[in-house]
Amino acid sequence: MKRQLDDYYRKFYHKLMNRHQLLSKNDNENVKILLKWKETVLSNWNEIECVGVEYPKNDKNSYSVGDHMLCRLQMKLGSLRPKDVKIELVFITADDHTQKPKLEFREPFLFEAEHNGIYSFVCDKVARRVGVWDCAVRVIPSNELLPHDQDFNIVRWI
Numbered sequence: 311m312k313r314q315l316d317d318y319y320r321k322f323y324h325k326l327m328n329r330h331q332l333l334s335k336n337d338n339e340n341v342k343i344l345l346k347w348k349e350t351v352l353s354n355w356n357e358i359e360c361v362g363v364e365y366p367k368n369d370k371n372s373y374s375v376g377d378h379m380l381c382r383l384q385m386k387l388g389s390l391r392p393k394d395v396k397i398e399l400v401f402i403t404a405d406d407h408t409q410k411p412k413l414e415f416r417e418p419f420l421f422e423a424e425h426n427g428i429y430s431f432v433c434d435k436v437a438r439r440v441g442v443w444d445c446a447v448r449v450i451p452s453n454e455l456l457p458h459d460q461d462f463n464i465v466r467w468i
Contacts, residue, residue, distance in 0.1 A: 329457060344455045348462065350389070351451050357388025358395070358449060360468045361428060379435040383419060383447065383468070384428050392421040392429050396452035396459065399433045401445045411444075419447075 333340045362384030381399060397419035402411045419431035447468040450459055 333455070340455055344453065347394075347453055347455075348451075351394060351462070352464070354387075354389045355451075355464055355466070357386070358390065358466055359386040359388075360384070360447075361386055363447075363468070375437050377437045379433075379437065381419070381433045381435075381447075382422070383431045385431060385449075386427060387429055392424075392431075394452060395449050397431050397433075397447065397449050399435060399445055400448055403444065 333344070360383060362382075364380075364382040366379055366381075383397065385397075387395065398416045399419065400416050401414045403414050404410065405412045417433050417435045419433040422430040422432045424430070449466040449468065451462040451464060452459075453462075456462060
């Protein structure tokens, strides 16, 4: 029983306690910052627009080990900044038994440059295994005060 309690404290209680302390210090200053940021992101989310995509042209999305898949995006973010979003190349495969899509891995796009309100992001993925890759690009909100990627329930698929 003690081991179960220790596991519970380690996995859940301590994390929640630390998060509570982070958000509530200085008269809930971080809560106010996070709420203001969320309001800004929500009110400007529809301004996000992909204006350019560069990726390797490959008919079957088939790659060999060591092949590079260099992708570039040109994005308009409206009033948002590159640090307000996380852009990822999401790779999926079909589950062997159910044939339902299964997340394999994600690769982040890195902010590269800004020119006239258009932000460039780049992702250079090296194939770790052969095969056919199905992939998509997703944009999600990003803030150091969010505990995980799914904490803010909006996403833009490109």
